[in-house]
Amino acid sequence: MAPYSATETHNNRVTADSWIAFTPHRRRVTAILEKLGSNSQSAQRRLCVVGAGNLNDVELSQLQRIYAHIELIDIDLAALERGLRRQMVAPDSPSITLRGVDVLGLSDGMSDDDVLDALASGKAVAAISSSVGRYCDVVAGTALISQLAIAVKKLVLASLTRPGGVVAHVSDLARRSDARGREIYSEAEIVESHMKTGASGDFFAGTNPAMLLQVGLGGVLTDGSFWMDGGQPLFWVWCITSTEQQHLDDGCLVAYALTWRVTRQPVDPRLLGETPMHSHNDRDEL
Ligand SMILES: C[S@@+](CC[C@H](N)C(=O)[O-])C[C@H]1O[C@@H](n2cnc3c(N)ncnc32)[C@H](O)[C@@H]1O
Numbered sequence: 001m002a003p004y005s006a007t008e009t010h011n012n013r014v015t016a017d018s019w020i021a022f023t024p025h026r027r028r029v030t031a032i033l034e035k036l037g038s039n040s041q042s043a044q045r046r047l048c049v050v051g052a053g054n055l056n057d058v059e060l061s062q063l064q065r066i067y068a069h070i071e072l073i074d075i076d077l078a079a080l081e082r083g084l085r086r087q088m089v090a091p092d093s094p095s096i097t098l099r100g101v102d103v104l105g106l107s108d109g110m111s112d113d114d115v116l117d118a119l120a121s122g123k124a125v126a127a128i129s130s131s132v133g134r135y136c137d138v139v140a141g142t143a144l145i146s147q148l149a150i151a152v153k154k155l156v157l158a159s160l161t162r163p164g165g166v167v168a169h170v171s172d173l174a175r176r177s178d179a180r181g182r183e184i185y186s187e188a189e190i191v192e193s194h195m196k197t198g199a200s201g202d203f204f205a206g207t208n209p210a211m212l213l214q215v216g217l218g219g220v221l222t223d224g225s226f227w228m229d230g231g232q233p234l235f236w237v238w239c240i241t242s243t244e245q246q247h248l249d250d251g252c253l254v255a256y257a258l259t260w261r262v263t264r265q266p267v268d269p270r271l272l273g274e275t276p277m278h279s280h281n282d283r284d285e286l
Pocket of ligand 1: 008009015050051053054055056057073074075079101102103104142143
């Protein structure tokens with residue numbers, strides 16, 4: 001298998017020109033982050049976007065109106081730089097910081113057992129916090145590393161959030177062959193085929209929202225809920241074509257967002273014991 005970071009950078013190169021395909025998705029994600037920011041009481045609001053990649057998911061000029069500072073974090077610094085160029089934001093813009101870091105503090109040579117040890121010992125959490133240095137009011141994982149198990153994903157995001165701040169997890173849920181021409185799905189349609197609480201259900205590995213909502217990291221995260229629209233969880237549609245994203249077939253994806261409030265820091269890594277942290281199958285998915 002290719003080293004971990006090489007796989008990520010390859011995937012990001014493939015999606016580098018997918019800006020247009022991402023438009024409906026980017027519009028939704030940006031609107032959610034704008035709303036979360038405007039709800040924050042902080043005088044100098046800070047946003048962290050983890051797994052920001054090519055920045056296809058976020059419209060920086062709109063977010064800069066709400067947030068005094070934006071941290072864009074990804075293992076693939078070149079993708080972040082490409083994303084900034086596309087959005088015509090100067091790399092030395094004082095309100096934006098690019099961080100080319102592995103949020104797990106891991107290295108390519110590590111085995112899965114090493115990964116588990118790093119998480120259990122707290123080294124990974126320390127690496128995440130020290131790499132960014134400051135907590136954010138809103139921390140968003142945009143399709144963050146679907147090969148990571150649920151508790152790890154939530155731990156990464158919570159570790160960067162100030163107490164009282166908000167974690168947002170945005171993700172694709174599943175591919176739907178009947179989605180073209182639609183903008184949203186109702187909750188009833190999604191529950192029917194995708195939202196089972198067990199391991200079954202038709203969703204991408206590690207993205208089942210029902211399972212994500214179940215993991216509370218021992219009370220570190222509270223008030224978990226779907227992003228709502230008109231009183232209903234919002235499941236929106238965005239479509240890709242094989243010319244825009246060569247490694248994928250044409251198809252439409254259903255996406256959603258979850259949010260939690262963070263009660264305290266630091267996250268105790270022993271809480272990760274509540275659910276498996278890493279799975280070969282999940283990682284092999286990529
Ligand atoms: C599904 S992609 C998201 C792509 C991104 N939203 C975009 O617009 O291109 C997941 C992202 O997570 C990043 N990533 C994966 N593992 C990471 C890690 N351990 N630390 C930091 N970033 C990571 C990848 O480099 C990739 O950019």
